[in-house]
Amino acid sequence: MIEFDFHLQRPGFCLELAGRIPPRGVTALFGHSGCGKTTLLRCLAGLEPEVQGRLSVNGQQWQAGGRQWPPHQRAVGYVFQEGALFPHLTVTGNLHYGYRRVPADARRLQPGEVVELLGLAPLLHRYPHELSGGQRQRVAIGRALLTSPDLLLMDEPLAALDALSKNEILPWLDRLHQTLDIPVVYVTHAIEEVARLADHMLLLEQGRLLAAGPLQSLLTRTDLPLAHADNATSVIETKVVRFESEYHLLHLTFDGGELQVPCTHAPETSTVRIRVAARDVVLSLSADSRGSALNHLPARITGFNNDPHPAHQLVTLTLGDTPLLARITRKSRDQLGLQTGQAVHVQFKAVAIS
Incomplete structure (x- = not known):
């Protein structure tokens, strides 16, 4: 478990944050620009010498009583927006730079494991200028992992990438999410990345902690701004039942019923997270299966909330024990x-699920 209580005063900005980060999985730091996401990441890494407070990582006191470990003594892997690869080194050289920093008896991962995990084998002899943006970020992540960190920090790793490069790297980040046994703190301003990758969220506002908790519950809390955004989203954790190759549809199950979603091929994992936008959910009074929507599920309404648009109504529901948001008209x-x-019954098109 990672526990922190930080205070940092700057002209025009004050960071006052106390919270916990689970010892495994991806924790997203989310909020508007300037809310303190990157500053908190830098405090965790030891890059803010003026910060006051305490930091405990897996029982080790990295900061306490006015003393703090310097950055080089913290077992932290840091991935920046631009990757920050050494231009004069090949992919192999960049990876081994991180690996050589770790004493042999403290190495958790071997270069071959990271190369396989991130699909870097075809790139090993290339230089950074010969790589796409997504490839450079995969190498940067691999280099950070080969420092055998107790904590992996990622500062908007997709922010500098175009849409094609983002789509290229996201499956590899999914794979890391399913494989890594260390905590990852992921800074982003894109809720789509949060919904796809994160397990836990810290929602920041003006240097303060607005809310913290499991991703699924925070996304559907109507007292938070996430539920009222245009791209409000619910996530559902499902298990794979079968792949219908004739139609390229994946059949999934969860406590609220069964779903069908488009998929190009059978997945390697037995669990799949899906994301459903509130605007794509249709409510009806009966289980009418006519029409093109493949997904029809029983649900129960748990509440109504006004939405920023005067014509809209935000509806909270449960599918079994799973929360869901729907945006309909008043x-x-x-x-x-x-x-x-x-x-009631909810329905949404398979093509609307991501």
Whole structure:
């Protein structure tokens, strides 16, 4: 477990943050630009010498009582926006730079393991200028992993990439998420990345902690701004049932029922996280299966909230024990006579699920 309590005063900005980060999985630091995400990351790495407070990582006091370990004594891997590879070294040279920094008896990963994990074998003899943006970031992540860190920090690793490069690297980040046994702290301003990769979230606002907790619950909390954003999203953790190769559809199950989602090939894992935008959820009073939508599930309404748009109504529901957001019009609510506690049916097109 990582526990911190930081205070940092700067002209025009004050960071006052105390919280916990789970010992495994991806914790997203999320919030508007200037809220303190990167500053918190730098405090964890020991790059803010003026910060006051305490930091404990797996029982080790990295900062306490006015003393703090310098950056080189902290077992931290840091991935920057631009990758920051050494231009005069090949991919192999960059990877081994991180590996050589670690005493032999403290190495958790071997270069071959990282090369296989991140698909770097075809790139080993190339120089950074010969790589795409996504490839450079994969090498940067590999170099950070080969320092055998107790904590991996990633500062908006996709922010400098174009859409094609983002799509190239996201599957590898998915793979890291499923494989790594160390905590990852991931800074981003893109909720799509959070919904895809994170398990836990710290929501920051003006240097303060607005909320913290499991991703699924924070995304659907209507007292937080996430649920009221245009791209409000719910996540559902599912298990793979089968792959229907004829239609390239993946059949999934969770506590709220069964789903079908498009998929180019059978996945390597037995679990899949899906994301459903609130605007793509349709509510009905009966299980009418006519129409093109493949997914029809029973649900129960747990509440209603006003939305920034005067025509909209935000509806919270449960599918079994899984929370879900739906954005409908106020007219639709009145025409259907929807009430809190009412049993309804939700449907969404398979092509709307990511």
